[in-house]
Amino acid sequence: MNEAKGKKRQFFGTDGVRDIANRGMMTPDAAMKLGAAYAVFLAERGAERPKIAVGRDTRLSGEMLQSALMAGIASSGGDAVDLGVIPTPGVSCAAMRGPFSGGAVVSASHNPAEYNGIKFLDGEGFKLTDGDEAEIEEIFLDDARRRRAEPERIGTVRCGEEYRAGYLESLGRLFRGIEDKSYPIVIDAANGAASDFVGPLFSEWGGGVTFMGDVPDGTNINKNVGVTHIEALAAKVCEKGASLGIAYDGDTDRVLMCDGRGRVLDGDVMLWVIGRWLASRGTLGAGVTATVMSNMALEDLLAKENIKVFRCQVGDRYVLDTMKREGARIGGEQSGHIIALDYANTGDGLCSGLLFLKAVADLGEDVSTLADRFERYPQVLRNMKVADKNAVMSSPLVEAAAKEAERLLAGKGRMLLRPSGTEPLVRIFAESRDAELMNRAADIMEEAIGKAVEGR
Structure with a gap:
């Protein structure tokens, strides 16, 4: 899970919420609750009647999930404006230039068609912070806080074709x-x-x-x-x-x-x-x-x-x-x-x-x-599968190897060691004009990580 401002995000990843369509977090029920949670989030931040630009990509599940998302927005007293199929930056453009409190996009970006996702933008068209997403999750999980509007305060859903044209x-x-x-x-x-x-x-x-x-x-x-x-x-x-x-x-x-x-x-x-x-x-x-x-x-x-x-x-x-x-x-x-x-x-x-x-x-x-x-420096990227990324990253053996690799490349290149944000992997990255030196530095790190994993 990702931490933000002391809160842990359960559903939001590096680019919104994603899942296989009609499974987990990408069901119509979940999309409706996310829409309602975002509308409440904006209302709590001062938007008296949140107005949200909503777009999607071309996935088969997109229209279903967008409809549910907009229904959730309206149910919590927000107004949803349907931009139809439009690039994510098109929704950002509408949020920035139009009379919107925020934006929402139904898309899983570069993922295969069976996936879909939902991400939110603020009223300037920027992506939300980790802390904002953690707050939306709290509302999503709190039925009392994720309130429904009174009948006379239910929001609207309307076409926003003019924003596509803009x-x-x-x-x-x-x-x-x-x-x-x-x-x-x-x-x-x-x-x-x-x-x-x-x-x-x-x-x-x-x-x-x-x-x-x-x-x-x-x-x-x-x-x-x-x-x-x-x-x-x-x-x-x-x-x-x-x-x-x-x-x-x-x-x-x-x-x-x-x-x-x-x-x-x-x-x-x-x-x-x-x-x-x-x-x-x-x-x-x-x-x-x-x-x-x-x-x-x-x-x-x-x-x-x-x-x-x-x-x-x-x-x-x-x-x-x-x-x-x-x-x-x-x-x-x-x-x-x-x-x-x-x-x-x-x-x-x-x-x-x-x-x-x-x-x-x-x-x-x-x-x-x-x-x-553009004469590129040779680069090498090696992915090491590990059970405990934090244990590997804090291992004295790995820390010592990193210092040795950095000394080896000093003035001639660089070495980076970072855990994957989504997979049980630690990534070794090295770069140098001297390919032999680069690979030697990567070898040092690979050997140290292997020993750390084995507990030697």
């Missing part, structure tokens, strides 16, 4: 600012929430667009397409002779790309390009925020431009917290979850992709050379 128009303004649209591209919508948006958005791309993964049927979201299957995009780019491919995930909060040779351009490359572009415009702020997993090449390349990189833990919440604390206007992860605060308050795959296209044009970048010029 989100598309905001993206259209970015699109129209791209100077060079003359080269062929491939767009992979992951059969997800972006499917209805990419056609209208890229309709005026002069170089020609090939669309894939844009025919959702409720069961094919993320199936062999999207960022989790980037090889499909790479193959299509090579087949069509395109110059660039762009792929999203199921709820469109992530984006990855590949060049004309099918080589992946990940979040690190996008931060490198967009960060330099923002700096050229004087809108970068204090620098670029990246997680501890981002390649050291990002720091080396941005240092040449006198751009500072702020490191943080893995997770978009930590990226955002660090951005706010340090005054950075862009941050993200290798996975393609990019936050550009002058344009969106959460990860927005469509927006980030457009910013990349604009940055490439304005900087005069040659996309075909980016992978070569």
Whole structure:
């Protein structure tokens, strides 16, 4: 379980509540209770009659769960506005710009179609804190506190199509600012929430667009397409002779790309390009925020431009917290979850992709050379299965080995040891220009963890 402000979260994970549809926490009953709990949470925070923007992705279970969620909101005296199928950042955009107390999204992001999830946003379109989610859980579990409204105070449910249109128009303004649209591209919508948006958005791309993964049927979201299957995009780019491919995930909060040779351009490359572009415009702020997993090449390349990189833990919440604390206007992860605060308050795959296209044009970048010029440090990631992560992390044997590995890599690389947040694993991560040295450091850690697990 995750701890927050002294409270333990039982249901919320790193990105909302998730489960297999019609099981556990993803039944209509549970969704209704979550909706009611969120409405009460907002009311207790001062919203006299909470108004909540609600969207979903393309999963078969989405409409069922969204209907239940909105019924729960109305039953506790809140007004739910149905945005239909829309990217998560589209709900964030509506919450930020509209008369909303908060937002809710029914989606399991990059997970397979049989899963679904529910996550909540605040009235500015930001994800809730761990403490806020723990509070919602308390209301969820407390029948007396999760009160139903009196008959005359029951909330409403109405269509919010205008907010979908508003989100598309905001993206259209970015699109129209791209100077060079003359080269062929491939767009992979992951059969997800972006499917209805990419056609209208890229309709005026002069170089020609090939669309894939844009025919959702409720069961094919993320199936062999999207960022989790980037090889499909790479193959299509090579087949069509395109110059660039762009792929999203199921709820469109992530984006990855590949060049004309099918080589992946990940979040690190996008931060490198967009960060330099923002700096050229004087809108970068204090620098670029990246997680501890981002390649050291990002720091080396941005240092040449006198751009500072702020490191943080893995997770978009930590990226955002660090951005706010340090005054950075862009941050993200290798996975393609990019936050550009002058344009969106959460990860927005469509927006980030457009910013990349604009940055490439304005900087005069040659996309075909980016992978070569981003000279990555070799990295190794080893997952060690353990029964007790805390015992391993606090083992004197492991602590001594970590110091030895760090001494070995001093000035030549780095080593990180961290427990998985969702699995019984401890992850060993090492990085160095010297691959032999890197692997030796990882070997030291693997041997020490093995001994700690065996009790030697």
